[in-house]
Amino acid sequence: MKKTILSLFAIALTLASAQAEKLVIKGSDTLGAKMVPQLAEAFKAKNPGTTFEIAAEGSTTGLAAITDGTADIGMSSRRARGTEMATAATKGVKMVPTIVSFDGMGIIVNKANGMNAMTKADVQKIFTGDVTDWSQLGGKAGKISAYTRNTASGTYQDFKDLAMNKRDYAKASQKMAGNEQIAAEVGKNPNGIGYVGMAYLKAPGIKVLPVDGHLPNKKEVQAKSYPYARPNFFYTNGAPTGKAKEFIDFIFSPAGHNIVDQVGFVPAK
Amino acid sequence: MNKMFKWSLAVVCAVVSTGSVMAQGDGGPLIDALVKKGVLSSQEGEEIRADMLTDLSSTPGGMISWGSSAVRGVRIYGDARMRYQYDNEPAQVTAPAVVTNPDASRSRYRYRVRLGADYTFAENWRAGVRLETAAGATSTNSDLGGYFDKTGDEARFGLVFLQYSSNDPALFGFSFADSFDLRLGKHAHPFYVNGVNGFLWDTDANPEGASEQIGWTNVGIDNLDITLRGGQYLTAANDTRTSAETEALFVAQIETKYEWASKSGVIFAPMLMAQTEGVAQNGDNLDNLLIFAAPAEVYFNVWTRPLKLYGTIGMNLEGEQRTDILFAGEQQDNNAILANLGFTYGSARNKGGWSIGAEYRYIESGSANPQLLDSDFNAGLTNAQGIIGTASYAFTDNITGTVSYFDATNINENLTTRGGIGRGAGGGTARVLQVDLSWRF
Numbered sequence: 140m141k142k143t144i145l146s147l148f149a150i151a152l153t154l155a156s157a158q159a160e161k162l163v164i165k166g167s168d169t170l171g172a173k174m175v176p177q178l179a180e181a182f183k184a185k186n187p188g189t190t191f192e193i194a195a196e197g198s199t200t201g202l203a204a205i206t207d208g209t210a211d212i213g214m215s216s217r218r219a220r221g222t223e224m225a226t227a228a229t230k231g232v233k234m235v236p237t238i239v240s241f242d243g244m245g246i247i248v249n250k251a252n253g254m255n256a257m258t259k260a261d262v263q264k265i266f267t268g269d270v271t272d273w274s275q276l277g278g279k280a281g282k283i284s285a286y287t288r289n290t291a292s293g294t295y296q297d298f299k300d301l302a303m304n305k306r307d308y309a310k311a312s313q314k315m316a317g318n319e320q321i322a323a324e325v326g327k328n329p330n331g332i333g334y335v336g337m338a339y340l341k342a343p344g345i346k347v348l349p350v351d352g353h354l355p356n357k358k359e360v361q362a363k364s365y366p367y368a369r370p371n372f373f374y375t376n377g378a379p380t381g382k383a384k385e386f387i388d389f390i391f392s393p394a395g396h397n398i399v400d401q402v403g404f405v406p407a408k
Numbered sequence: 409m410n411k412m413f414k415w416s417l418a419v420v421c422a423v424v425s426t427g428s429v430m431a432q433g434d435g436g437p438l439i440d441a442l443v444k445k446g447v448l449s450s451q452e453g454e455e456i457r458a459d460m461l462t463d464l465s466s467t468p469g470g471m472i473s474w475g476s477s478a479v480r481g482v483r484i485y486g487d488a489r490m491r492y493q494y495d496n497e498p499a500q501v502t503a504p505a506v507v508t509n510p511d512a513s514r515s516r517y518r519y520r521v522r523l524g525a526d527y528t529f530a531e532n533w534r535a536g537v538r539l540e541t542a543a544g545a546t547s548t549n550s551d552l553g554g555y556f557d558k559t560g561d562e563a564r565f566g567l568v569f570l571q572y573s574s575n576d577p578a579l580f581g582f583s584f585a586d587s588f589d590l591r592l593g594k595h596a597h598p599f600y601v602n603g604v605n606g607f608l609w610d611t612d613a614n615p616e617g618a619s620e621q622i623g624w625t626n627v628g629i630d631n632l633d634i635t636l637r638g639g640q641y642l643t644a645a646n647d648t649r650t651s652a653e654t655e656a657l658f659v660a661q662i663e664t665k666y667e668w669a670s671k672s673g674v675i676f677a678p679m680l681m682a683q684t685e686g687v688a689q690n691g692d693n694l695d696n697l698l699i700f701a702a703p704a705e706v707y708f709n710v711w712t713r714p715l716k717l718y719g720t721i722g723m724n725l726e727g728e729q730r731t732d733i734l735f736a737g738e739q740q741d742n743n744a745i746l747a748n749l750g751f752t753y754g755s756a757r758n759k760g761g762w763s764i765g766a767e768y769r770y771i772e773s774g775s776a777n778p779q780l781l782d783s784d785f786n787a788g789l790t791n792a793q794g795i796i797g798t799a800s801y802a803f804t805d806n807i808t809g810t811v812s813y814f815d816a817t818n819i820n821e822n823l824t825t826r827g828g829i830g831r832g833a834g835g836g837t838a839r840v841l842q843v844d845l846s847w848r849f
Contacts, residue, residue, distance in 0.1 A: 208709065224462045226757070235458065
C-alpha cells in the first residue's frame with residue numbers, strides 16, 4: 140500500500156513538472172532589471188504552472204538568443220540592426236518586434252552640479268568628448284566624467300543614434316554594466332553625468348536635467364516631444380505563440396499596464 | 409483608415425523615395441514621419457520597418473532589376489583569401505620504407521579569388537557563373553612570389569550552371585514533393601557530407617553533369633524531413649585521338665533530418681558513389697570504386713553557441729580489388745574502410761564570433777576516390793590516418809581569420825605513395841599548417 144501511494148505521488152509529481160512551462164527571456168538590462176521580473180511575478184501568480192528564466196545582459200544578447208533559438212523572447216531597448224535581421228533570416232528565423240513599452244533616456248547629473256538645463260548640442264558635445272570641462276558649458280570648473288552603458292546594451296546604441304548624431308563616444312567615457320551602476324556613479328561623483336531609463340530617475344544623489352526644455356516623463360514620451368524617447372521591444376521568432384503570447388497579452392492587460400507604469404515605463408497600447 | 413491601406417501607403421511612399429530609403433536601409437525617417445502624423449501606430453511602423461529591413465538585408469549584394477529582358481535579377485558576390493602555408497609531405501616512391509626526400513618542407517604564400525554572379529529568371533529558373541583562381545579540381549589557390557609576376561594568376565570558370573528549384577513542385581497538376589531542385593552543368597554538388605573541407609568530397613570540387621534533389625518535410629511527425637539526391641557526372645570524355653573513353657560518376661543519397669528543437673537536431677545521410685573508371689594516384693585508370701558511406705551529425709546549442717558532432721563511416725565495396733591493382737606486388741592489408749569523427753563548436757559568421765574544431769580521419773588505401781578527397785589532408789591521397797584542428801575568428805561580419813593544422817601518417821607503412829605529384833605521407837607523416845585571412849564581398 141505504502142509503495143502504491145509513493146508511486147502515485149511520484150507519478151503526480153512527474154505530471155505536475157511536465158505541466159510546468161518555462162519561458163526563457165533574455166536581453167536588455169533596461170527591461171530585464173525591474174519591469175520584466177515584476178511582470179513575470181504577477182503573471183506567475185495568475186498562471187502557477189509557468190516558470191521564468193530571465194537573463195538581462197544587454198539587448199544584443201537578447202536578439203542573438205532569438206537567432207540562436209535559446210530564448211522564447213528577446214528583450215531589446217533598441218531596434219534590431221539590419222545585420223541582425225539578415226543573420227536571423229539566413230538561419231530561417233523571422234524576427235518579429237512587439238513594442239511592449241516606451242521609455243525616455245534621462246540625462247542625469249550629481250545633485251551638487253550647478254547645471255539645471257541642457258541643450259541637445261550640449262549633450263552631444265559632452266558624450267563625444269568635444270567638451271571635457273563643465274566650465275566650457277558655463278558650469279563650475281571640473282573635469283566631466285561621462286558614464287555610458289556597455290556595447291552590448293541597446294541603450295548604448297540608441298543614445299548614440301538619438302543624442303550623438305551617431306558619432307563615437309569619447310574615449311574617456313566610462314562604460315557601466317547597467318542603469319543602476321550609472322545612477323550610483325553619478326550620485327557619488329559631483330562631476331558625473333550619465334543617461335538612464337525612466338525607471339532609474341529617482342536614484343539617490345542625482346537630478347534630471349531637461350533637454351531643450353523637455354523632461355523624460357510619461358506625457359512627453361507619449362507625445363514623442365522628449366528627444367530621447369524610444370520604444371522597447373520584445374522580439375520573437377515569428378508572431379508570438381503559446382506562453383510567450385500569453386505573457387505579452389498580459390503586459391497589454393490593465394494589470395500589466397499598471398506594473399509597467401509603476402516601474403517607471405510608459406505602457407504601449 | 410484600414411490596415412491594408414496604411415501598409416500600402418507606407419510601402420508606396422518608401423518605393424517613391426527610394427534613394428533615402430535605401431540609404432537608411434529601413435525607411436526609418438519616412439516611417440517615423442507617418443507614425444508621428446498618426447497615419448501608422450508605433451507597432452505598425454515597427455512591423456513595416458522590420459519587414460523592409462529583412463527584405464533589404466536578405467539580398468546580399470543587392471538585386472538589380474533587368475525588367476526588359478528574361479533576367480529578373482542579378483546577385484553579384486565574391487570572396488578572397490590570403491594564405492600562409494607550411495607543408496612537409498615527403499613522398500615515398502619506392503617500397504618498402506624508402507623516402508626519396510625525407511624533408512620536403514616548404515613555406516608558401518597563396519591567394520585565391522572567386523567572383524560569381526547568379527541570374528534569376530522567371531518560373532523558378534536560375535543560372536550562375538563563377539570565376540576562380542587555379543586550375544585544379546580540388547584547389548583554388550595561386551602562389552605568390554616570382555617578383556610580382558602574374559604567372560599562375562589566371563582565372564577559370566569554377567561554376568557554370570542552370571538550376572530549377574521549386575518549393576511547390578507539381579507534375580501534371582499533381583504535387584509530388586515539398587521541394588525540388590535540378591542543377592545542370594558545372595555546379596556545387598547537393599550532397600550532405602561533413603568534415604573539414606568536405607572530407608570525402610573536397611568543397612572545391614564542383615561536379616559536371618546533373619544533380620537532382622527532392623524533399624519532403626514533416627514526414628509523419630513534425631520536423632522530420634527526408635531528402636533524396638542523385639547525381640550523374642562526367643569524369644572523362646571520349647577522345648579517339650587519345651583513345652580516352654567516356655567515364656562517369658554516379659551518386660545517390662537519402663538524407664533523414666529531425667529537429668527536436670530549434671537549432672537542435674540530427675542528420676543521417678547514407679550515400680552510394682559508383683564510378684566507371686577514374687584516375688588513381690598512380691596515374692592509372694581504375695574502376696573498382698563502389699563506395700558506401702554514411703555521414704551523420706548531431707547539433708545543438710551549448711552555452712548559446714552551436715555544437716556539432718559529426719562522423720562518417722564508409723567502405724569501398726570493391727576496395728580489395730582496387731588495391732590489388734593499385735599497389736600490385738606490395739602488402740595490401742587495410743584497403744577498403746574510410747571514416748572520420750569530429751566536432752565544431754561556435755560560429756565565426758558574424759563579427760566577434762569564433763569557432764574551434766577537431767577531426768580524426770582514417771582512409772585506407774583503396775577506400776576512396778583521390779579525385780574527390782580533401783586535398784589538404786595527406787595531399788588528397790589514400791592510406792592515411794591523422795588529425796585536423798581548426799580555429800576561426802570573425803574580425804568583422806565579412807573578414808575572418810582561420811588557422812588549420814593537418815597531421816597525417818601512413819596506415820600501412822610498407823606501401824609506396826604511388827603518386828606522380830611527389831607529395832603524400834610516404835615518409836611517415838604529412839603535416840600542413842595554414843593561416844588564412846578571408847573576406848567576403
